[in-house]
Amino acid sequence: MNKPIRRLAVFAMALFGVLLLNVTWIQAFQADHLREHEYNRRQFVDSLNQARGAILVGNQEVAYSEPVGGDSEQYQRVYENGPLYAPVTGAFRAGSSTGIEQTENALLNGDDEQLAVGNFLDMLTGEEPQGASVQLTIHEGAQQAAMDGFEALGQNGAAVALDPSTGAVLASFSSPTYDPNSVASVTETEAAGEAWTDLETDEQQPLLNRGLNERYPPGSTFKIVTAAAALEAGETPESTIDAPETLDLGAPLPNAFGGPCNGGSPDSLAHSIEISCNTSMANWAIELGGQAMTDQATAFGFNTEIPGIPVPVTESLAPVETDPNILGRSGIGQSNVEATPLQMAMVAAGVANDGDVMTPYLVESVRASDLSEIESASPDVLTTAVSGSTADDLTEMMIGVTEGDEGSGTSGAIPGIQVAGKTGTAETASGPTHNWFISFAPADDPQVAVAVVVEHGGGSGGTLAAPIAKGIMEAVINE
């Protein structure tokens, strides 16, 4: 009888072997995944007890933690000017977090490996470990100007401003916004949870960061890309192409102002940009071909997955078109072309920076609680969009938009400072037009590049979006 007993003993051992392997799988290999699982509340309960580092704009702490006090070991996250910075900072809540609070979580709460030594020393000295503080690239005045502009207008939309030479994001505002304080309370968790649910279900989508994560048809602002493709193909600002009153692209494509662009004669590239001529630019797109158009858009950052900055960015699209009717419309930023406001700011910044598009970033530096710098931004070129001479030509053409006699974006002009800009009015299937303005200034020494979109503004880019862009640019230049 010993043989079956031995076999049974081996089988019993195998049962234990399965259990040992399985606990190893759970506790060693799957542990990290399970700890960060979305259902796992443990991670957030811990996080409420941590002295979280601050998020800074300039010298101001726009998000910081303070002890709840009393018997509680928890910390309350407080947002200064909450609605102003919410599109960037996001909100830190019991349960989950968004924006910079989410992407920089490990640094803010002190779990990051780079903070391990400091934490260990804190543990030895018996001090409470402190998270690192995150310095944003945001420019207070520019951000405020963006919010003021949208509040005055009372419309949804977004504004993004970049430092063209580095890619630093100077402003990133999305309208409507919300107050993170309303959802971050650790003492009144129920009300905070309800407030969050309200925001989530709000039809106006206040939690959506439109600047980075919403795609719009860019309309005529995309003509800069079309012009860039033409110049790169060897044309000059004086090169001409047919610019009739309407162009037959399946359905007739008219100009925004009615009538031909140059009295019926072929129009020059420079003049077409200045007055935002549809028919000539559509002809240029057809002339250059779908592949060249897509290549040029890609060189500006379209069709490319941009890594998180560190918050996630939605990819902008400019697919290759073969049908001339569609290609013509895509040349003026309609049909299948879709861009985030950030992408259009990158188009302006690329032109401003002699053709080099810098990788955008939101975090200037990260400092441990002892103020030692553990991370700092190192600007790098994301893509080279156009040559230096093309960039110069485009700049001249864009100055014409704000300063030319027939310029479509004169309301974006700043007295005493040359502004290079481009308006856009994009038709939508869902309602009134989206109104765009992209620009940079000063034209000879660019310090700021902006893209503003007013969602379903129903007016023109020059009247609705340009004043907001002007305010942002002034805030940066006049500081």
Place this chain on the structure above:
Amino acid sequence: MEAPTALPPVKRRNAELVMTLFAIAITLFAMIEAGLTRNGEMPPSLFLYGMLFGGLAVLAHFFIRFFAPWSDPLLLPLATLLNGLGIAMLWRLYEATGDTSGGSAMNQLILTAASMAVFAGIVFFLKEPRTLQRYPYLMAIGAVFLLLLPLIPGLGQTINGARQWISLGFTSLQPSEFAKIALVIFLSGYMVTKRDVLALASRQIKVGRFKVLDLPRMRDTAPMAVMWGFCIIVLVILMNDLGTSLLLFGTFLAMIYVATQRSSWIIIGLAAFFGACAALYPFVPHFRVRMVTWLDAFRPDVYCTDQYLNDPEAFCQTAGNSQQLVQGLFAMAEGGMTGAGMGGGKPAYVPEVQNDFIFSAFGEELGLTGVMVMLMALALLVERGMRIALASKELFIKMFASGISFLLAFQTFVVIGGVTRVIPMTGATIPFVAKGGSALLSSWVMLALLMRMSNNARKPAPQAIQDEGATQVISR
């Protein structure tokens, strides 16, 4: 008999004492750590626990030293370690948090004392376990009676969906814990007598010239059919006690295999059991609940995420949720390799953590290292039991020892496998660790039986007085 069956005739009682003291020390250190971590002070009743638990274990050792001196020296230390860790974890869950409404370590300690008294009684009075062979059918009736006891209206209680408890007014008992021991005794006795007919009479199934399977004769399958019917109809359908059903049928298959060494019995048994489960699946709703909460534990409507909290149609609102299972996994993941230390974790996140899921609390606070130690202790206990079966000479004892050992192993697998999502959760108790008198008592009864059998197996045969000659000593 094959060659190396006899264990060397050494007592090693001092080794047992040292190991037992070590197991007591581990228990007390676990309590100290929990007290310091949670409350910043030594457990106020540490001395009491040390004296009572330590005293009991040392007493058990001296009892064995006198009344079962040849028994396996590993058994008592392993049982002490597991029982002590169970007490320490309950102390950490209840006394250390100041809330003893759901249970207490002191209660468990008192039950341990009672169990050890029964243990001593069995070791003392049951000098020859083979005498149990005399009453197989009495044991069978006893097992069935115990299993059916909870079905009596007024007496039976349904706890957590399973009707497996009886209420005695002052306390609740889980009679199936004792039924399984009675069943092993019955099966050992029955199969020793019916072994030949079960093993030999057969019909061969051939494909061409190759023998595929030795099928037993139809009339010999009666015990299998009875066992199967009982496990499926009574336990699964009437009592919703999947754990006990699985445990009893698994042990039955193991024992019939040991008795006959025929794999066809296992194939038939497994086919019949799983066939019945599959056939019943559409009709027994709790089957589906267990399968879904096992396979789709992370599905939002099974786990019950916020969005399904107010949805009366969701699976977790109509059938059952997987929160306990998933939270148990989270707890174990939180523990990682070395654990949060006793008192350092948040085991209360797991609903009903003091029952089956106490294993996840160990995983969280002692880490992978700690639960591996516990699993190895249980495995060692099982394998020492198998060793006793190998070393014994009588067939009944071989069956009995291997049956009890496998019962311990399979019980561990069913409960820990359920908690760690290897198999669906069915509900069983971890031997020696689980909270509750029935489980603890049955564990110590099994230990006493193994202890006595190992003593008899390891005791050297009496020496003949003369090397050769007239007197022949017959030992019993």
